[in-house]
Amino acid sequence: MQTPNASPSIAIIGTGFGGIGMAIRLKQAGYHNLTLLEKSDRVGGTWRDNTYPGAACDVQSHLYSYSFEPKHDWSRKFAPQAEILAYIEHCVDKYNLAPHIRCHSEVREARFDEESNLWQLTLADGNTLQARILITATGQLNRPAWPDLPGLDAFRGRVFHSARWDHDYDLSGRRVAVVGTGASAIQFVPEIARSVDTLHLFQRSAAWVLPKADRPFQRWEQALFAHLPGWDRLYRTWIYWQNESRALAFTRFHRLLDLYAAQARREAARHIRDPEKRRRVIPDYRIGCKRILISNDWYPAINRDNVNLVTRPIDGIREDAVVDADGRRYPVDAIILATGFRATEFLSPIRILGRQGRLLNEAWRDGAAAFKGISVSGFPNLFMLYGPNTNLAHNSILFVLESQFRYVLSGLDALAHRPGAALDVRQDRLERFSSRVQRALSGSVWDSGCRSWYLDRNGRNTVNWPGFTFSYRFATRRVNTADYQFLDPAR
Incomplete structure (x- = not known):
């Protein structure tokens, strides 16, 4: 372990779950010479940015939190946005991260x-x-993707992206167009549909939507979690393995997913009266090829x-309408873009030179790739959290992040034996x-022919x-220095 005086200077870009968790683990390991750089005015990452009505997590609360900082009084099985943001802010306060x-x-x-083996950082303000x-x-979901819609700049009404929700604009009684039917729209459309006059929902491709096993926690359940730590750990472990088992369906036994597809069809048939609407909300691609969504009020909202x-x-x-390919006009007062994020453009728009x-x-140039999703050859002492090929479709990303925290700390321990040196992953290992x-992705359900945000412009799943996730944790249990080269300063 490094002592605070001997610890290297560490810069962390971002204060979402990755940056905050990494900073906590660094301080616990004795590294106090660290700075977290945040472009916004507060911490929280995606849970700060996505404040649209109905915003919530689709991973269970007890698993979508740090294993080293359990929260016993989650209000629901799947926590809403405000509660998750409050949890992150609680972690900042408890571990005294504000000064950093x-x-x-x-x-x-x-x-x-x-010459010095140092990273030189330039900020937007010139510092x-x-x-x-x-x-x-x-993160991967921090830059909203704005669609190329001819005439959008000429629209006289209100336009905003779901990840930059305009809370000053009252949608009540308005004619609204929503572009996109992905994870965000699944959550906010049912919320706003109750109050708007008309909602025109423009769908490029349907999503597979399954019921959400959500409900409030009872007080006695919260008391059990708080006073019986073993019960809390057991509950979290059960959730983990329940989610983890789904990896078999995504990567090996695709036919298991057909059971979920049948369930989605039953839910649509149960809630949507109009047979034409019902037909159009069922995707024409294999379930799992794109992100599977969960909601209890999506189909009832479509039925309105x-x-x-x-x-x-x-x-x-x-100026006052959306026009479809058949020339039909849809007069609207507001357009909400639920068009997702530029997920494959890792670290953009930061200009990084190695x-x-x-x-x-x-x-x-041929697609993003990193050794274990963390290191790139030619960029020494650069560690990426939630980098290429570390996203999940079946479990909590926090499990992956905590695996990466441990790997980074192992890398710093290796550097402690070579003061002033830099650690650069070997190209052949990468x-x-x-x-x-x-090769493993080529046999997965994500390779079954659909176009999703998992794929870059070359069609490669990055x-x-x-x-x-347990195989990823095993792979990142420690840094093997044979995978890297140590570089001494040139001067």
Whole structure:
């Protein structure tokens, strides 16, 4: 373990679950010379940004929290946005992270200096700082994807993205267009459909939607969690293995997913009266190829008379209407873009330059790849949290993040034996790991032919981990220095 005086300077970009959890673990290990850089005015990551009506998690509360910081009084099995954000803020307070956090500090460029083995960081306001270790925790779902809709700039009504919800605009009695039917729309459409006059829902492709096993926790249940720590751990473990078992369906036994598809069809038939609407909400691709969504009020919302499901492509936007490919006009007062995020553009728009001034985007010209989702050859002492191919479709990302925390700490321990040196993953180890991941993905349900946000512009899955989370934890249990080279400063 490093003592505080001997600890290297560490910069962490982002204050969501990844950045906050990493900072806690660093401080617990004795690394106190650290700075968290946050572009916004407060912590929270995606749970700060996504404040739309109905925002909530689709992973169970007790598993979507740090194992080292359990919360016993979750209000529901699946926590709402505000409660998750409050949990993150609680962690900041409890572990005294505020002195380490710099808000309004957007990183524009990170450049590795081979003379000193330091990362030179340039912020949007022109300020600069140095760090020996750079840890990115920017997440995969932090940059909203704005669709290329002709005429959108000319629309005279209100336009906003679901991840930048306009709370000053009252939707009551308005004619509203929602573009997209992904994870965010699944949650907010049922909320706003009750109060708007008309809701035109533009769907490019349907989503598989399953019931959400959600309910409030009773007080006696919360008391059990608080006073019987073993019960809390047992409950969390049960949830973990229940979720983990689903990896078999995604990666090996795809026919198991057909049972979920049948369940989704039954739910649609039970809630939607109009046979044409019912037909159009059932996808034409294999279940699991895109993200499976969970909701108890999506199909009832579609069934509402004031919700118009439009499956024809959008031709363009006029001053007061959306026009589809058949020329039909849909007069609206507001347009809400539920078009997701630029998930495959890792670390963008930060300009990252490694050894010999090589741009990370150049290293990733054929697709993003990182050794164990964490390290990229040519970019020493750079550790990515929630990097390429570490996303999950079946379990909690916090389990993966905690595996990465341990791996980064192991890397810092290795560097402690070589003061001033930098750790750079070997290119052959990176290529071997990436090839193994892509081979495993080629037989998964995500490779069954649909177009999803898991795929980059080349059709390569750079997002998902192709197996069990416990196998990822085993793979990241420690840094094997044979996978890396130690670089001494050039001067």
